[in-house]
Amino acid sequence: AQSVSQHNHHVILSEAASLELGCNYSYGGTVNLFWYVQYPGQHLQLLLKYFSGDPLVKGIKGFEAEFIKSKFSFNLRKPSVQWSDTAEYFCAVILDTGRRALTFGSGTRLQVQP
Amino acid sequence: DTGVSQDPRHKITKRGQNVTFRCDPISEHNRLYWYRQTLGQGPEFLTYFQNEAQLEKSRLLSDRFSAERPKGSFSTLEIQRTEQGDSAMYLCASSPAVSTDTQYFGPGTRLTVL
Numbered sequence: 001a002q003s004v005s006q007h008n009h010h011v012i013l014s015e016a017a018s019l020e021l022g023c024n025y026s027y028g029g030t031v032n033l034f035w036y037v038q039y040p041g042q043h044l045q046l047l048l049k050y051f052s053g054d055p056l057v058k059g060i061k062g063f064e065a066e067f068i069k070s071k072f073s074f075n076l077r078k079p080s081v082q083w084s085d086t087a088e089y090f091c092a093v094i095l096d097t098g099r100r101a102l103t104f105g106s107g108t109r110l111q112v113q114p
Numbered sequence: 115d116t117g118v119s120q121d122p123r124h125k126i127t128k129r130g131q132n133v134t135f136r137c138d139p140i141s142e143h144n145r146l147y148w149y150r151q152t153l154g155q156g157p158e159f160l161t162y163f164q165n166e167a168q169l170e171k172s173r174l175l176s177d178r179f180s181a182e183r184p185k186g187s188f189s190t191l192e193i194q195r196t197e198q199g200d201s202a203m204y205l206c207a208s209s210p211a212v213s214t215d216t217q218y219f220g221p222g223t224r225l226t227v228l
Contacts, residue, residue: 004156032214034216036219042221043205043219043220043221043222044157044205044219045219046216046218049216051214090156090157092156099170100145100147100162100169100170100209100215101147101159101162101170101172102147102149102157102159102217103159104156104157104158105156106154106155106156107154107155107156
C-alpha cells in the first residue's frame with residue numbers, strides 16, 4: 001500500500017534558522033507531490049506542487065522543495081524561517097493511476113521562536 | 115469569499131444520532147472531495163465526485179456514511195448512527211477537472227460525538 005512518511009513530527013527553530021522537512025513516499029510509479037500548510041486556526045493551504053519538469057519547485061512565502069526520484073523524497077526547505085511560519089506542514093501525494101485521492105503524511109508541527 | 119465553504123463549522127451530537135454536513139465548492143470546480151482528519155494525523159481520503167458522479171470511495175467510508183452531489187454543485191456528507199470514533203474534522207476540497215489540478219480545502223466541520 002502506498003504511504004507517505006514525514007519523519008519530523010515536531011520541529012522547533014529560532015527565527016532566521018534554515019528549515020528542511022523530510023517527506024518520503026512509497027510508490028514506484030509516477031507521482032504528483034504537494035506540500036500543504038495549516039496555520040493556527042486556518043484551513044489547509046497549498047504551499048507548492050510538483051507534477052513534472054524541473055525537480056526543484058518554488059512555492060509561496062520563500063518555500064521550495066526538491067523531488068529526488070531515486071530517493072522517493074520531496075523535502076521542503078526554506079533558508080530563513082520567520083515567526084509567522086509557525087504552522088503544521090503536510091506532505092501529500094497523488095498516484096498517476098487515474099485516482100484523484102490525496103494521501104497525506106502525518107504532518108510536521110513547526111514552531112518558530114522569536 | 116470565493117473559497118470552499120462548509121456548514122456547520124462545529125457539530126456536537128450524541129452517539130446514535132444522524133448528522134449531515136454540507137460543502138459548497140469553488141464555483142465551476144467539477145471535482146469535489148471529502149476527507150477526515152483526526153488529531154495528530156494528516157487528512158484521510160473518504161470519497162470524490164466529478165460533477166454528480168461519485169468516482170472513488172475509500173474503505174474508510176463505512177455503510178453508515180453516505181455522500182451525495184445531486185446537481186454537481188454542493189455536496190452533503192451524512193453519517194448515520196454516529197459513534198464516538200466518528201469524532202473528527204471533516205474536510206471538503208474542490209478542484210477543476212484538469213490533469214494538473216490542485217485541491218483547495220475548506221475550513222472543515224468539527225464533529226464531536228458524545
